[in-house]
Amino acid sequence: MLERLRREELPARRPSSIAEINPLFENGSSLLIEFDESIAKIEEAVQRLKQTRERFERSLNVAKSLFAPVRRLPEDVLVKIFSLYQGEYSFKLETHHTSEAYFPSIRSATLHLSCVCSGWRRIIFSTPRLWSTLDLNLDSMENANKRTAGILNTLSDYLSRSRPEPLKLRIALLSTQS
Numbered sequence: 001m002l003e004r005l006r007r008e009e010l011p012a013r014r015p016s017s018i019a020e021i022n023p024l025f026e027n028g029s030s031l032l033i034e035f036d037e038s039i040a041k042i043e044e045a046v047q048r049l050k051q052t053r054e055r056f057e058r059s060l061n062v063a064k065s066l067f068a069p070v071r072r073l074p075e076d077v078l079v080k081i082f083s084l085y086q087g088e089y090s091f092k093l094e095t096h097h098t099s100e101a102y103f104p105s106i107r108s109a110t111l112h113l114s115c116v117c118s119g120w121r122r123i124i125f126s127t128p129r130l131w132s133t134l135d136l137n138l139d140s141m142e143n144a145n146k147r148t149a150g151i152l153n154t155l156s157d158y159l160s161r162s163r164p165e166p167l168k169l170r171i172a173l174l175s176t177q178s
Helices: 002-006 015-021 024-065 075-088 109-114 118-125 144-162
Strands: 092-097 102-107 133-138 168-173
Touching: 075 109, 075 118, 109 118, 133 144
Parallel strands: 133 168
Antiparallel strands: 092 102
């Protein structure tokens, strides 16, 4: 067909001569629809393949994490590391407020570490020594009555989890008032 166009052989003006030049004219629209449908199926298959790959990658990461060096450390070494981390990261009670209420936000090395994984949580909750020191930094005494419940709950948790160790409590009060 391209060769005929180069030689400038123009088709006759009758409908049958168009079909002679290129039979695709007769069913071109239906072929385009078929192509679109095939492309849609392929794109759907690619999407499913990407999702399968993502699931496999997550599984692979979990499997790799099982061989992480930290998992081979003995419990007593982890407890020592946790204790060192505790010394650098003191407990802090912060108050965040909205227009309606104040919300205490409690930060603690012990609580923070217990959120890493179930293995660390088990170790931390079974080691009273990690619950035996509490540095309580109160940034301001205003609205203290609104924070009392959160403070008391946290103190109660530390007290019960630190048994039989004595609880060492250090409180710092900083006032923003002049």
